[in-house]
Amino acid sequence: MAADPVVETDLTKDHKVLDEDQAARRYFRKFERITRLLAGVAEEMEQERSISATDGEILLGYINAIAASFRALSLKFLIAGRLQGAAAKHLTIDLHESGFPVFQEIVTLVNDAAQAERHLAVMPAAEAIKDEMVRQIVGERTVPTKLQYALSQRLYFETLAKGGLFFAQMHPLVLHAGDADGDRRKYLIHWGVYDSQLNVPVVYILECEDSGRKALPKDERRWPELQAHLLAQSVGGLKLLTIAKGIDTDFPDLHPKRLRRVHIGPMYSSAFTMQSGPIREVLEGAKAAPGDDWAMAWTAEELVSERVEVEKGWFSDTETEVFKLDPFFKGEETGVTRIVRNLILPQLPFQVLAEKDPAGFRAVRKYVVGKNGQVVVYA
Numbered sequence: 001m002a003a004d005p006v007v008e009t010d011l012t013k014d015h016k017v018l019d020e021d022q023a024a025r026r027y028f029r030k031f032e033r034i035t036r037l038l039a040g041v042a043e044e045m046e047q048e049r050s051i052s053a054t055d056g057e058i059l060l061g062y063i064n065a066i067a068a069s070f071r072a073l074s075l076k077f078l079i080a081g082r083l084q085g086a087a088a089k090h091l092t093i094d095l096h097e098s099g100f101p102v103f104q105e106i107v108t109l110v111n112d113a114a115q116a117e118r119h120l121a122v123m124p125a126a127e128a129i130k131d132e133m134v135r136q137i138v139g140e141r142t143v144p145t146k147l148q149y150a151l152s153q154r155l156y157f158e159t160l161a162k163g164g165l166f167f168a169q170m171h172p173l174v175l176h177a178g179d180a181d182g183d184r185r186k187y188l189i190h191w192g193v194y195d196s197q198l199n200v201p202v203v204y205i206l207e208c209e210d211s212g213r214k215a216l217p218k219d220e221r222r223w224p225e226l227q228a229h230l231l232a233q234s235v236g237g238l239k240l241l242t243i244a245k246g247i248d249t250d251f252p253d254l255h256p257k258r259l260r261r262v263h264i265g266p267m268y269s270s271a272f273t274m275q276s277g278p279i280r281e282v283l284e285g286a287k288a289a290p291g292d293d294w295a296m297a298w299t300a301e302e303l304v305s306e307r308v309e310v311e312k313g314w315f316s317d318t319e320t321e322v323f324k325l326d327p328f329f330k331g332e333e334t335g336v337t338r339i340v341r342n343l344i345l346p347q348l349p350f351q352v353l354a355e356k357d358p359a360g361f362r363a364v365r366k367y368v369v370g371k372n373g374q375v376v377v378y379a
Contacts, residue, residue: 014096014274021081024091026290027272028074034267034296034344035067040375041298041344041367048377050340050365051300054175055205058190059262062203065166065192066264069109072165073101075156076112079149087149094199095274099267103168103196109160110167116160123154166201168194169234172227174217177207184255185210187217189226193234200265204234212253226251236263239335240303241323248321255308256321261301269294278358285356286349295345298367304337342367350378 018024039060046056073091080089092102112119124132129151136144170192177186189206210216216223229250233243244256268275270283270293283293306324310317324337344367345353353361366378 014094014098015092015102016095016272017090017092018077019081019090023272024077024081025074027091027093028070028077030269030272030291030294031070031267032067032074033291034294035063035070037344037369037373037375038063038066038264038296038298040373041342044367044375044377054177054188055260058188058205059203062166062170062192062201063264065164065170066201068159068162068164069106069166072109072156072159073105075152075159078152079145080152082145083149093272095272097266097275098199099269099273100199100201100265102199103194106166106168106194109165112157113160113163113165113167116157119157120154120161123157124150126151126154126158129154166192166194168196169231172230174223176217180209183211185215189230191227191230191234193231195236195263198236198263198265200263202234202236203262203264204230205260205262206230206247206256207258208247209255209257210253211255216254222251222253226254240301241325241335244303244305244321244323252318255305255319257305259303263297263299265297267294267296278353278356278361281356281358282349282353285352288346288348292346292348295343295349298342298344300340300342301334301336302338302340303335340365344369344375347371354378 018027042051042056042059042063045051046053051059077089077091080087083089092105094100094102129147133144133147133151136142136147172189172191175188175190177188180186187208187210189208190204192201192203194200195202212219212222214222216226226247229247233246240259240261244259247254247256267273268279268283270280271290275283279295283295286293304324305321307322309320309322311320325332325335326337341364343361343364346369350366350368353366368376368378370376
């Protein structure tokens with residue numbers, strides 16, 4: 001019997017190399033502005049109580065890490081495109097339903113960060129490179145391209161050495177959130193990943209109760225195992241219901257009460273990405289200036305436990321969380337209690353969106369950025 005044909009998916013078909021210096025600089029300027037605005041959006045969400053103050057603080061930390069990674073990448077590729085041969089480097093982004101750098105760029109960033117101090121130890125100081133550049137310009141009357149590249153790499157590794165970056169995996173951190181009934185403790189656990197399939201940053205926030213004998217962060221057996229479990233389950237294709245049930249089953253002393261997953265992206269831009277449907281029509285119709293031809297999606301999935309079922313045993317009782325699946329959000333299919341879809345975009349694209357009023361965007365919450373950077377919310 002003939003074997004079933006193997007279907008191969010070439011994910012690189014949607015990749016684009018930014019091999020023009022000016023295009024790369026425009027790209028990084030765009031993301032510098034977007035990440036700065038995302039902080040304001042998180043604050044606005046907190047003020048309107050769509051997220052808690054603690055969630056807002058957590059998300060702001062990850063947004064700042066994303067911004068720091070983009071600053072580092074902008075330095076890495078600042079001059080590299082002007083060089084010839086193996087030294088020539090260009091940023092690769094995902095054109096379709098992402099707009100972010102491809103996963104491999106983040107992996108390389110992590111590897112570079114691990115060796116940043118070693119590079120800096122043998123590199124000339126930034127001031128020494130600048131002095132040499134001036135001497136070449138004045139003495140030889142030539143453009144010091146190689147020295148410019150050396151300076152950009154020096155600044156790149158300095159930025160990496162400062163830390164605070166968004167890596168491929170942002171390991172789980174735990175915060176004590178008070179005490180529950182009896183001798184139980186409440187914890188808030190958060191972590192992040194750069195999804196290798198979607199090429200967007202994703203943040204997870206878990207609220208749970210701990211009935212273990214030893215406090216979770218100090219438990220040398222449960223805490224390392226839970227960290228590994230959470231990272232292994234942080235795949236975009238997995239439903240929140242699957243992740244939460246896995247925690248509930250594999251860790252009898254942990255009781256997940258609320259799990260959130262926030263996709264920061266995709267970023268859509270008529271200059272840098274391919275899009276279809278209403279979002280393409282909106283961006284093309286807006287004909288906005290390069291700094292305003294974009295829209296950023298921000299999608300929050302949430303799963304909440306509605307009750308606990310207890311099974312009596314000979315030696316102990318077994319608790320099972322029963323999660324609320326809202327039929328209005330196709331809970332059985334999506335594995336969530338609710339999904340909140342947000343879109344952040346400048347004023348001109350929003351005006352076109354409002355005029356066209358596509359049905360699929362009516363339930364999307366819009367955060368509109370004015371010329372002064374002020375964020376206005378439209379439900």
